[in-house]
Amino acid sequence: MSMLLEVNNLHVSYGAIKALQGFSLYLEEREIVSVIGANGAGKSTFMNAVMGMVKRDQGAVFLKGEKLPGKNFMVVQNGLSLVPEGRKVFAPLTVLENLKIGAFSRAGHGDVNKDMEWVFSLFPRLKERIHQHAGTLSGGEQQMLAIGRALMARPQVLLLDEPSLGLAPIIIRDIFAELRRINEEGVSILLVEQNARQALLLSHRTYVLQTGHLLKEGLSKDLLSDPEIKAAYLGTREKR
Template sequence: MLKVDNLNVYYGGIHALKGVSINVDEGQIVSIIGSNGAGKSTLINSISGIVKYKEGEITYKGDKLPKQAHKIVKAGICQVPEGRIIFANLTVMENLNMGAFLRNDKNDIEKDKKRIFELFPILKARENQIAGTLSGGEQQMLAMGRGLMSNPDLILLDEPSLGLAPLLINTIFDIIIEIKNMGKTILLVEQNAFKALSIADKAYVLEQGVVTLEGDAKSLIKDEKVQEAYLGKKNTQTV
């Protein structure tokens, strides 16, 4: 579904991504793991059109992906950004409506809204509440719901567990699996390597802008280098 080939991104004189190549097959959860500053968010922002890349190519469903963010959304890709960047002064319902901004299929929009309220019941209870007053976990659910309202085939999730309590993290990852079961494809960028690998079909390890490991997620979770660098002794006992 998505192919990133030899992507190079620079921030001034800093070479942030150095020839990164990844593949995402339809129906998969593909996880990108790595430490802070590894280039994970740069990669996902490059795919969604937020960051401009200097060299390389991105193709989506066999066609070259446009570089303008609104055209990328229209093509069927949405990003749920790091930090739950919602419209804080709008209500929950208004945020969801913003997610469907490029759509004009009113009946399907209402069906998708109903499905999102089934996926996130708390959003239904808060539909008229100002989004900025929601808890961190509720804001993350709203950000994911707003992304789904664009009716994407591919969802880019950037650090969905960041800053959440452990119980909420489990809930968010359960919901990610449910979204996959809805027929969506997911590219997941996540610092919580154990959780990311445990739900993924395939994974890549990004270090200082370079892909250093890739493969089946269940194999990577048992890899000694991955365990030592990202999982720690506590998590290796649960593998």
């Protein structure tokens, strides 16, 4: 295994408010890493800072040892692809058009159709609705579309910001199962999630954020049985 993505000592602030105060993280190839935390812990800020969508006060992001630029569109061209919070599919465009637009940032145009087939094999629901406007899809289908669209860029790292947001539990399970499959086919995944249980079950390693600081990090399966995490994030208590 080799180091794919490395985030060093990231500081981000909104005016006087410090949203992220020195957060570091690494992601190895073919790994799933999740970042969990409560509302306002800085999860989305972290994601946006990695993607270059908010200004980083301090710290740097490295992809395969090379420093990533701070400009968003360059980060995308370097091979990071974010599935944004709230999905943000192009509502007036059809499913097919949304997927095509995802391939925009690639240098070559070669295997677009092949990748499209791959996305359809992951999410057959999308193929059924290929000419439907994205705005008329259900929330879960839009999330699948957003993931498919991000995959069309052939990312080196797939980043997901709250993929479970606003979805029914059964859909969440489906989507997380597909994420595992995507990972097994060789895509490294960095996931930010409020749904701590699903994130811990899916990922190999997990970082726990609290008000801009790292609270804990470790193997996900260890954290699942960690009493502190259990009480704070999983809503279960040790039986006495």
